[in-house]
Every structure is written in C-alpha cells, then in structure tokens.
Amino acid sequence: MTSASGTGGALVKPGDAIGILGGGQLGRMLALAAADLGLDVHTLAPETDSPASRVARKTWVAAYDDAVALKEFAASVKVATIEFENIPTDAVDAIVAAGTPVRPDARCLAVSQDRLAEKSYFRDIGIEPAAFARVDTVDQIQPALDSVGGSGVLKTRFSGYDGKGQVRLEGRVTASAAWASVEAQRSIIEAWIDHERELSVVLARTADGEVRFWDPPDNIHGKGVLRRSLFPSAASPDVIERAKSTAKTLADSLDYVGVLALELFLTRDGRLLANEFAPRVHNSGHWTPDACITGQFEQHIRAVCGWPLGDPARHSDGEMINLLGAEANDWEKHLADGARVHLYGKRRTADGRKMGHVVKLRPRG
Ligand SMILES: Nc1ncnc2c1ncn2[C@@H]1O[C@H](COP(=O)(O)OP(=O)(O)OP(=O)(O)O)[C@@H](O)[C@H]1O
Ligand SMILES: [Mg+2]
Numbered sequence: 286m287t288s289a290s291g292t293g294g295a296l297v298k299p300g301d302a303i304g305i306l307g308g309g310q311l312g313r314m315l316a317l318a319a320a321d322l323g324l325d326v327h328t329l330a331p332e333t334d335s336p337a338s339r340v341a342r343k344t345w346v347a348a349y350d351d352a353v354a355l356k357e358f359a360a361s362v363k364v365a366t367i368e369f370e371n372i373p374t375d376a377v378d379a380i381v382a383a384g385t386p387v388r389p390d391a392r393c394l395a396v397s398q399d400r401l402a403e404k405s406y407f408r409d410i411g412i413e414p415a416a417f418a419r420v421d422t423v424d425q426i427q428p429a430l431d432s433v434g435g436s437g438v439l440k441t442r443f444s445g446y447d448g449k450g451q452v453r454l455e456g457r458v459t460a461s462a463a464w465a466s467v468e469a470q471r472s473i474i475e476a477w478i479d480h481e482r483e484l485s486v487v488l489a490r491t492a493d494g495e496v497r498f499w500d501p502p503d504n505i506h507g508k509g510v511l512r513r514s515l516f517p518s519a520a521s522p523d524v525i526e527r528a529k530s531t532a533k534t535l536a537d538s539l540d541y542v543g544v545l546a547l548e549l550f551l552t553r554d555g556r557l558l559a560n561e562f563a564p565r566v567h568n569s570g571h572w573t574p575d576a577c578i579t580g581q582f583e584q585h586i587r588a589v590c591g592w593p594l595g596d597p598a599r600h601s602d603g604e605m606i607n608l609l610g611a612e613a614n615d616w617e618k619h620l621a622d623g624a625r626v627h628l629y630g631k632r633r634t635a636d637g638r639k640m641g642h643v644v645k646l647r648p649r650g
Contacts, residue, residue: 296386297363297590299323302342304358304365304385306349306376308335310629310639311566312368316340318574318582324590329358336629337368349376359383366543366589370397370564371444388492388542388589393564396539400442400473400561407559410538412531414559415550416476426460426474433476439463441470447637448509453477478558480550484518486532487546487570489584489594496536497584498529499577499597502605504548504569510637514569514605516576520551527557535562544585546570568639572605573597575625575644601646613640 297303303319305312308330316326316337328337329345338344343361347354349372359365359380365387367377374391381387396406404414418429420439430437441450452466454474483504490496502514518525532547539545546567548560566581574580579587579595587594608615611634619626628641 297324297592301325301363302327302361303586303590304329304362304380305337305341306330306365306367306372306380306387307369308332308337308344309368310336310631312337313340313629314571314574314582314627315366315368315566315585318580319586322583322586322590322592324586327358327361329354334632336631339630349373352379355379356383359385364388364589366585367394368565370394374398389539389545389564390542393539393541393545397562397564398443400440400445401471403561404473404475404559407535410534412534412559413556414475415478417473420472420474423460423464423469426454426463427458429474430454430458433474436477437474438477439467439472439474441467441472443470447511447639448506451509478550478552480558481553482518482520482551483548483560484520484524484528484551485514485546485548485567485569486528487544487567487573487581488529488532488536489544489581489588489597490536490541491588491594492542492591494537495594496533497594497597498532499570499573499581500599501525501528502569502572508637510607510609510639511568512607512609514572516572516599516603516605524551524555524557531557531559532562535559539564543588544570544581568607568642569605571627571642572603572644573599576601576603576646600649602649603644603646605642605644607639608641608643610634610636610638610640616641619643 302325305328313336319326325342327343328341345354377387377391407414416433418432439452484501486501488498500517502516503518505513544566546563550558570581577599624643624645
C-alpha cells in the first residue's frame, strides 16, 4: 500500500497517466518531461487552451471546486501534482479523498499560499526571514513599518506573484494610499533588504527523504519579476553550502516530495534571509534541463512517481533569460544565435507576461 503522504516505492509505471493541477508553462514543461518518460499526462485547470493542455493527453477545463471534474480527474491518474501553488487545498483534499495521492501534499501548499504563514513557518523551524509584521487594517501600516525599521515593502498575504500586490514604503507614509494599492487585502510589511545578491536553491526530495540539489543560480529581478538566472551563483562556497542546508531543513520539515525552490537574499553583512519558497518547479531552475544531466521537470516527475532520482550535475555554465511580453518576438534571432529557445505557446501577449525563456550555455569554467 502506498499512502497519500508517500511511503516510497513506485506508484506509477510507464504507460500510466499522471495528473497535473494547473495549466501554465510549468505544467507544460512537466508534461513534456513526463511524456519523455513514457507517461500520459492529464491536466485540470479552469482556462481553456492552456499551455499545459496543448501537450497533454486529456484535459479537464474545470474550476478547482468542481467536485465532479476533480473526481473524474483523480480516478483517471495514478498520482497527481501541481504546477501552481495557489491551487485551493480543498481541491487537493478531494483528489486524495478519491484515493489518488497528491505530491507535494496540501500542507506544503497551505504554508506557501499565505506569506504570513510561510514566514512564521520559516521562523518556527529556525530559518531566518526578513523582519516582518502583520497588517490587517490601514491603521497598522505605519506601526508595522516602524517595527521593521522604517524601510519596507507591503505585500498581500495571498495570491501575489511576479511582484504583483507589493508596494515599497519608506519613513512616514500615506497609509490610505498604500492600503488602496493592495486593495485593502490582508497583508504583511517586510523589512526592505539591501542585499548583495539573490540566489535560489532548487532541490528534489523523494518520499524516502533522499535530497538532490542543483547548483544554485544568482537571480536578477526587475520590477519584482525574474529577468535572468546566472549559473552557477558567484557566491562563496560557504554561502552556497548554507543556502543548500537551509533549503534541506525546509524540505525535510515539510516531508516534501518533488522539486522545491527556496528564494534567498544574501545581505551585505553575509546573512542569508529566506524570501519565499515555491512547492513546485521554479523559474530559476529553467536552465537545468539544458545545462544538467537531469533537469528539474524530469526530476519532479521521477520524485512524484516514486522513481529513482537522476543526476543533477551541471555540465555547462550560462544564463537563463526570461522572454517577457513582446520580447518573445525575437525568437528567431535567439535561435540563430545558438541559444536554447523555449516558448510556452501562450495565445495572448501582455506586457511583462512570461512568454518563454532562452538558455545560453558556455563550457563549464
Ligand atoms: N524585502 C525585500 N527586500 C528587497 N527586495 C525585495 C524584498 N521583497 C521582494 N523584493 C524583490 O522583489 C522580488 C519579488 O518579491 P517576492 O518574491 O516576494 O514576490 P512574488 O510576487 O512572490 O514574486 P515571484 O512569484 O516572481 O517570486 C524579489 O525577488 C526581490 O527582488
Ligand atoms: Mg519570489
């Protein structure tokens, strides 16, 4: 017997179907990796014509609270996973109740869905986040900002991504304007960290507790959105070891199964502060299929299926560049330049929307 929490052993065989909740580019790349391992992929997501659905064998276009669709989807697959952390945990519970394990589990999602729960959880397990304070009302904004040192960022607790739902605050602020800019949603204020660099640890963990890491990259953001990941990170070996060990502490404590990413700030005085984690494959790991023996998408599929992990060793140095909005129009130029080009097949282009990425490789230094 295997349980939803996972007790090891192969849940799944080539030829079986696995499920992905969510329909975005991460689901698409997971589905492609799964297909390469002989699996069929079924997706469930509310959007029609989603990037993942176009490479999947079967698709349920359904809301995450559609009990009938969730039940059918669950019955059609041996194991399910997620490509988007804001999947309602009730949807995961419904799939588990129908007898199909979901990896990672609902608790991992719940912790990552709420910035307050996430940062509190980091503290509880001995991982240091930036100083933060809870903000439930407009009146709490100024005291919260003062409590983190007067320079901070107001972030909504739920549903933020790519820097959305965030506003920088400094000194004496007009609380009503700040509150309006987060649409009066429950939030936190976090100290602004004048960091030397941002890096991330992307790892995979099996149900038996085996953990494998990719070499962490340095991440460069613009307007809150990841622009480039440079691999390997130029941080010192000591920083890299501390970053990996912090991410392992998190994955072990969650009894995590699959690929997980932890975003970190390295402060100018050498401290590593946890920003946030993603219970899924991560944009800062998009270079791994091109630059490593085993990439993050394949590794995630292996882990959730209970299969042996692959070797994450890196054979090339280089950089991953996100193609946002109209930048994806340059695909032909990138192909001609010899970059590895990955396009997500999104029907609609919008400013800042992640449309694809390119990976530029050079021999390992
Ligand atoms: N407290 C902070 N101090 C300094 N920079 C910050 C801080 N919080 C966020 N940033 C910058 O904004 C980026 C996005 O912030 P964060 O990761 O919290 O948001 P997000 O919307 O969840 O983003 P994503 O989903 O793209 O990772 C960070 O990677 C960092 O560059
Ligand atoms: Mg982030």
